[in-house]
Amino acid sequence: MDTLHPLIDRFGREYVGRRMMLQARHSADVYGGYGRLRFHPENSELLPWLARVGLKVAGLAGRTRRNCLDYHVERREFRIRNLPAPFHGLRILHLSDIHSDAIPDRGERLIRLLQGLHGAYDLCVLTGDYRFQTSREYDTSLERLAPLLKPIYCPFGMIGILGNHDFLEMVPGLEALGVRTLVNESLHLERDGQRLWIAGTDDPHFYAAHDIARSLADVPASAPTILLCHSPEAYQEAALSGVDLYLCGHTHGGQLCLPGSLPLITNAAVPRRLVSGPWNVDRMLGYTSRGAGASGIPARLNCPPEVAIHTLTG
Ligand SMILES: [Fe+2]
Structure with missing residues (x-):
């Protein structure tokens, strides 16, 4: 209960209750499976095994x-x-879908990369999915995340949101690691008396817990606003709400792609042009990160993991 009281105080009893009920239902599905075979992709050892065998047969396992x-x-x-x-010129380090507990080298290479980017950005944003599994314990993902975030240092600090792999109870742990975590909330950066607003929603993909209106409630009308949302799937509502820049991830760019970066699966109900990289919808600009990690199985093809640095201009 110690974890829950601060969450209830911050987000309200109803919100915490609904999010946790969905988490519990999802966990029951994962553990119990569906139908007579009690099958669920996440508790099945068969699917990852088949994928591994398939890649091995194709000679692609190592690559x-x-x-x-x-x-x-x-x-x-x-x-x-x-x-x-x-x-003008603000540089934003954008990390997404780290899935910290499943990185093949435990993050060594990513840590070196982030150390080398010291001084190259003013703000860091993290657009969710810190954990590999979507249920079970989350302490390991936070433990593995800690050394990855250690090299990140910038004047405006780290701002994050939750993804569909993340439980609401991870918020205090993320904030203890220095990630101010927005759950349908906003904050502003201030420089020379001027403000830039950053809003962040809860996960729109699995939990449908995103509330853009609530995220933007404190943002003055027509103030320049960046929205962090785990998946591009809330793009229409965000564009209608006056968001200027929508930063997201979730799709992994497809993760396993055909030559030409053509995804086989996108895991998001959006037009293909929103699956990775920069895009726009009406006057709203957007960027979907391919993510730094991998889910399902630790494998990527024609779709490298990424770390992005966005520069804002006027
Ligand atoms: Fe995701």
Whole structure:
């Protein structure tokens, strides 16, 4: 109960109750499985085994595993309307889908990469999915996340949100690691008396717990706003709500892709152009990270993991 009281105080009894009921139902499905075969992809050893065998037969097992550590640094510029002058040139390190407890080298290479980016960004945002599994315990993911976040140092600190692999109870642990975690909340950065608003929703993909209106409730009308949302799936509502920049992940860019980065599975009900990289919907700009980690099995093909640095211009 010690974990729950601060959550209830912050998010309300009803919200915490609903999120945890969905988490419990999902965990029951994972443990109990569906139908007579009591099957669930996450408690099945068959599917990962089949995938591993398939990759091995295709001669791709070693390559797809090594690809998980072939981090690309993606750099983009985003022109934000009404961006206050003190924020022109603001650099945002964007990490997503770390799935920290399943990185083949336990994060050694990612840590070295992040150490090398010291001084290259002013703010770090994390768009969810810190854990590999979607149920069971989460302490291991937080323990493995800690050394990955240690090299991250910047004037505006780290701001994160939850993904569909993350339980609400992870919020205090994430905040103890220095990640201010927004759950349908917002905050503002301040420079020379000017403000840039960052809003963050809860997961829209599995828990459908995102509440964009609530996330933006404290944001003044027409103030420049960045929205962090785990999946691109809330893009329509965000565009109608006046969000300027929508940062997300979840899709892993497909993770296992055909040549030409063509995803076989996107795991998100969005147009293909929103599955990875920069996009726009009406006047709202967006960016979907391919993520730094992998889920299902530690394998990537034609879809390298990424760390992004976004620069804002006016
Ligand atoms: Fe996800």
